[in-house]
Structures are given as C-alpha cells and as structure tokens.
Amino acid sequence: MIKNKGELLRSEETDLEARRLILEAIEFTLSSISPHRLIKEHVKRDGDKIQIDNLSIDLKNVNKILVIGGGKASALMAEALYSILGDKINYGVVVIPEYQNQKFYTGSIDLLKASHPIPTIKSIHASLKILEIVDKLSENDLVFCLISGGGSALMTLPMEGITLEDKQIITKRLIQSGATINELNIVRKHISNIKGGRLAQKIYPARVIGLIISDVVGNPIDIIASGPTAPDSSTYKDAIEILKRYNLWDNAPESIRKTLEKGVNGLIPETPKANDKIFERVHNFIIGSNELACESAFSYLSSKGLDTMILTTLLEGEAKEVGKVIASIAKYMKIEREGIRGFSIILGGETTVTVKGSGKGGRNQELVVSACKFIDNVRGLAVASLGTDGIDGFSDAAGGIVDSYTLSRAKRMGLNVESYLQNNDSNTFLKMLGDTIITGPTGTNVNDIIIAVCTT
C-alpha cells in the first residue's frame, strides 16, 4: 500500500528496524481502516436478515432500500455496501469528490461528482438529487446514509434565496473574525437544507442507517460532514447571536439575515433536536475513526514485542511544535529504557500549519521534519506522520519518516533543515532525502496518525 516502501527501507544511514516496523504498522493500519473492511465488519448479512452492530433488520419487512450520502470515503463505502446488499438495493445517490477517477462498482447506486473543498453548483445539484429520491418514503423504507469527511462541501444546499456566494461570504468572515468551528457550524446549519439533521428530517418516516467514517477529532456526529443525520442542539437565535458577537450581523448578506429572522419568528422550521421523534427512526454508527486507526497500529506494534502506548487520539497543535514535543517524549523513553526493550508511541489527531513560507509541504511532513532535529543521534529511533487519506497538504505524499540519522544526512547533503521549516517546504526537504511516504489517495480518511518506534 506504501508505494515507495522499498526505497524507504534503505539499509545505509537509517534506523532500519524502527523504519520497517513503522511502515508495516502503517500498512496494517491503512488496511484496517479501508472503507471495504469497515463496511464488511459492521454490516453482516444472512439471507434476509441484516445485522449492523446491535441492530437487527429483517428485510422481509422492508419495502425499498436506498443508499445516499457523500464524502471522500463514500464511494468505497457504497461499493462495499453494494457487494453485500446489491440485490436488495433499489437505487441510490452518493456524492464523491471530482478527483476520484477510478472505476467503482456500485450497481444501482449512482455516484455523482462534486467539487471539494470549495462547493460549487455541482454540490447543490447532487444534494437536490438526494432530496428528490428520499422524498415521500414510507416507514417501511430503509435508507443507508454513507457519511465521511468532505461530505459537508459535497452535499451543500443553502436555503431558498441564499446563494452559494452568500454562504461563502459569511463563512469567510466568521473564520477571519476568529469564530470557533463550533460557532461556524451553528450558523451554517441554520442556513442549510441538508446539514444539522435536516437530511434525516427529509427522510422521515423511513428508517435511516447512518454509517459514518469520522475525520473529526473526537468523532462528534453533529460535526462530521456537518451532521446531516444528527440532532442539532443550537437554534436560529444562537446563529444570530454569533453573528452579532463578531459584529457581522449588520453587514451580513440580506438573504442570510432574512432567513435567520424568519427562523426566530417560527416561519421556517428549526433544526431537529435530540428529542425529536424523527431520531427514533435514525441509527448512526461510527464505523471508522482515528481511535480505530491508532488501535490497529497498537495491535501491530505490540505483537512485535514493543512496549506500545497510545498517547492520544485528540492531538492538536502547530505541526512544528507538536513534532518537538513528540520527539522529547520519545527521546526520554529511550533514555529511561536504555538497553531493555523496544518501545513505540502512537498519537492520532490533526495538527495545523501556519503557512508563512512559499514551500511545498503538509502538516504531517512538517511535523517529522521538525522532529528530526530533536531525535538527532538517538540511535534506534524513527518517527513517521501520515495523513490516512494519503494526501498531506499540497504534495503527492501522505506523510514522511525521519530517524536518528536524518539530520546528519541532511547536513552532509547541504540541506539546512531550519530554512526548509521556515519556508514550509517540508515536502522538498524529505524528497531530497528520499523520505516522503507515498500511498496515493487511500479512499478513506480518519485524520492523521503519528508513530514513533525505538528498537534497542
């Protein structure tokens, strides 16, 4: 699955054994979070009976089966679900990113392409198509909703009168004003016909099975893909207050102000709340997450005899600084255990990069380039960081790997690590060293995983 694994396992000037263990753990992890694997683990079928975790459904009592959804992992999710239930699925519409060009075998489930990460009119068309097919279902119908990261942009449907441009204006201003992601989502959910449980509202009274691969730290189902099948706890009033708090209300697009005011006055319905009867018909399952990825890496590395520990699956912070902290932890463990046995530490989450330079890189690559300075000469130690979607920032790499020889190799090659870091040029730096990890798009996304391994 790692395309350049052979090259990464050079025997000269590397901590070869640590590298090998890390790369094997990554491959094991990626396979364990593939949408095919996840769907097959969670959706079991025996003739007319299907079992999704603790939920049993007898298909004899089901009228139509529909499949909808969207996100970066949703094409493969649809393919897997089709391979299990193909003969029973009536039809479906799943929205996927334009760049996913391979052939997917989804039979009666239509895959519609839309743009990502900036939504265009294609996202609106796809969303309308979804709403069209879930219209007027009965309570004997069953709708699988395949949700994954990116779904928010791919399934976009502003309320009547609000243009995509209006929505983008308010999103941009909120971000610039320092609004939290939570505040941003409260506003967005109240101007959308699909987010914040609106999709579930439209599907009612049919039964909804939400199968969710989470790309959000902590797996909040109301945030992943903006929660189309999840209850929303916020109100129109909250949305207006947030815009006022950041002094954005007075100059907000007219259409947005009108919509929110109508909402407050009860002229358009509120997002569905947790106690709404529609959620009696909704079953959401997180089938893939960063936790699962970290646990897979944990199983693999433990099985190789390493003392292994997951430090967190909620990692946040500036990539360069996070790299220092991880290096300082790994280095300390190495000193503490000198000569005993190998160990590894695993972290999951999503770091950020404050771009100041004009280089080419990504958060995972920047993290390890920063770490290499701090693990210099700590023999036996290697650190890798990887975006599980296979795409790290604006580069063709999924991430990178460094070890205790990296800094001195770079110096000998005349590469000044500090300049590459300052220029956010981690991809170029790692490429020169031959230490980017290339997987290509994996068709799944459960955030990032960082693995440090130290062999004795």
Add this chain to the structure above:
Amino acid sequence: MIKNKGELLRSEETDLEARRLILEAIEFTLSSISPHRLIKEHVKRDGDKIQIDNLSIDLKNVNKILVIGGGKASALMAEALYSILGDKINYGVVVIPEYQNQKFYTGSIDLLKASHPIPTIKSIHASLKILEIVDKLSENDLVFCLISGGGSALMTLPMEGITLEDKQIITKRLIQSGATINELNIVRKHISNIKGGRLAQKIYPARVIGLIISDVVGNPIDIIASGPTAPDSSTYKDAIEILKRYNLWDNAPESIRKTLEKGVNGLIPETPKANDKIFERVHNFIIGSNELACESAFSYLSSKGLDTMILTTLLEGEAKEVGKVIASIAKYMKIEREGIRGFSIILGGETTVTVKGSGKGGRNQELVVSACKFIDNVRGLAVASLGTDGIDGFSDAAGGIVDSYTLSRAKRMGLNVESYLQNNDSNTFLKMLGDTIITGPTGTNVNDIIIAVCTT
C-alpha cells in the same frame, strides 16, 4: 511554600481535588529540590570523613578547603555546605544574583553579588576574586565548586583585551543569525578565562568537587553555567568556523578575531579536553535536576493512588502549542479510563514563548492558559505549569493552574482567552481568575515542571 495555596483551592467552580493534588505535589517537589536538601543528601560527613556519593575523602589528608562557584541556587548551596563543613572551610567566594536580598549564613564563604542575566563589571570583579583565591593551590587542597543556572552570567571573565561589550556584540549577532545554543557556547568558551573547563584548569592541581544543580534540559555538564569545571570538546578552529558560517567573522570585534587567531596558532592554550590530566582531579556531581523534580512529583502522586507517568524531562517547544498537546494527551486518558481511577502525567523541561504581544506573562502561564481551552468541561482534570525557580517570565508568579471550569469562568467574567494569548498576557488573564501560582524566588532552578491530574 505556595503562598496563595488557600486561594487556589476555592471550592466553587474548580476541580478541587485535582487542584489540591497538584499543589501538594508541587510543594513536595520544591522541597525535594531545595539546595539545602540536595547538598545534605549528597554531602555526608562523619567526623573527618566526608562522602559525596561514591567518593570518600579523608579530611586528615586535606590541607585547605575552599568553596567557590556561582548561580541562582549557589547561595543556598553555600549555606548548606557551610552548615556541614563550616569548621573545615578556610574561605570561599560564591557569586549570586543581586536580587537575592535575604540573609544567608555562609560564615567564611563570601557571597559576592553580580548582575543577571546581563553580565556587568561586577561579574568580572567576582570572577577575578575567585581566580585569585584558587591561584597557587597544592594537590592537598580541596575546592568545592557550587554551580547552578545563571552561573554563566554571574561568573564572566573575557580574555585579555576583550571587553564585555565585544562579548555582548558577538553573542547578540550569533543569536540573531540563528546559531544554535551549542554553537554560541563554542564561541563563548573560546573567549573566556573561566568557562569551558578553564576554571578547573586554574584550580589544578588541587582537587575539585563540582556540585551542580542543572537548569539545562538533559543536564550536559559542559553547558550548565558554561561548564567551568567540565571538559570542552570544541576548538578555536570550530569557533572561527562558526563565525564564518554565519558571516560574522569579517565584522567581528577586532579583539575577538585576534584572540581566536592566537588560539588557532597555539599562542594561547586550548580549553581543556576530556583526556586532560586536570580532570583526574575533578569530580562533578549533578545533585539536582529536572529528572529529580519529576521523580519527586511522581512519588507524591503515585502515593496518592493515581496512575502516574512521567512523559518526558526533555520537553521543548512553543508554550502555547505544548499546552495543546498536553491537554490532548490528558483528555484522551480521561476518556480511556472513564470511571476507573485517577491518573496524572508529569512533564519536565523548558518551553519557549515567541513574544508578539505587549502583555505580561511567562512560558508556564502561557502554557496553561492555552491548555484551558482544550480541557474545557473535561471534569476532574486540572493542569499546572511552574518554573521551579519561582519566577515565570516577567511576572511575580511561578506559574499557573487551570482546570475544566476555567474557560467557562473566564467567559462569564468577559475574558476572551484568545486575545490574552495573542497579546502574551497570560499573567493578567490568570490573575483575574485568581489562578497564578505564587511562590516567590525559590533559590533553586531545575527548569519547569508540568503536572496534569485527573480525579474520577
């Protein structure tokens, strides 16, 4: 030892039990790293026999006993040593920071004051005084050298012809050019008459007992107080190369260029190397360190039934980002252990703050203010960060403490945590909340310690 402990243990809107455990652990730790305690633990006397760890000395074979040294902890070290060996100490000179105004009982050991952190002529006078008393000693003489953080500025003695100003110019330019602390030290050691083992060279053939309290991550004895009693592995040639590397050689002060050139040409002696015979007479002991502080906190918290782990004693990174990572680790552990039993994590080291605002704060306070955003509502969890010297940046606090209520309390008080962070105004923020930790100067310094405790 924590002056405002009572106030910090408010019962309203706090994770009281976690706070209590952290503050008690801090007090236990500070007492375990007090210079008095450390000297008494490492220097044992039985009549005419003294034992310093594995080294035994029979005072009957000793002619004179001298005590020299300098640093922020050195006054208390001298006081403790005097209380053990007062009747045997002939005389001594120890340099301490001007701001240490309390009365120290050091008998025949003179305490000279000099400025810190910027050396002035006082540091030179004090250093000359030290060299004067160690001149012409015999091999039956014994010199205790009490070394602690700050010693480098307090004991300053540029070589002949080099002014303090010359030295400051080159130091400043190297820092601005991005030289590493190691490179900076190589240059400084080669223009000094006291750093880089020069002091040990002057004391030879008398025996040297270096008692060292480390304020440098990893405890490298050649870096702490610029290693007056430690071998130096660098050369005059290295120093010149470093200045050339950063294009500082051509415009370096004439006096510095001449000195380094003389050194390369063998006209002035090289710093002493590890195989130099003088080091047969030198015994350096790290008696206090960040490891020890972390281990004390570990003992205390373990004894209270918490699952406790030292994550690192080598922590580095931008305080604000480090705070996020620590919060993400603590939060994950809380989720993983829900309802089982309390835990704590301990980290040691020294973070940095890139000052962009005009506020009042320090690295420890900034770290916890950043962390409070990420532990919001994670009930039972508190995080504190503390400079063991009792002084965090430009404030009267040693550090600060936050818990799962802090963010909402701040919001209710109308404090926007983001603005305080952006303005590097962590001290003001924490003061408004009543959450700075005040100890006053502790007279010791083994860097910073961060403790997170979560009770069930």
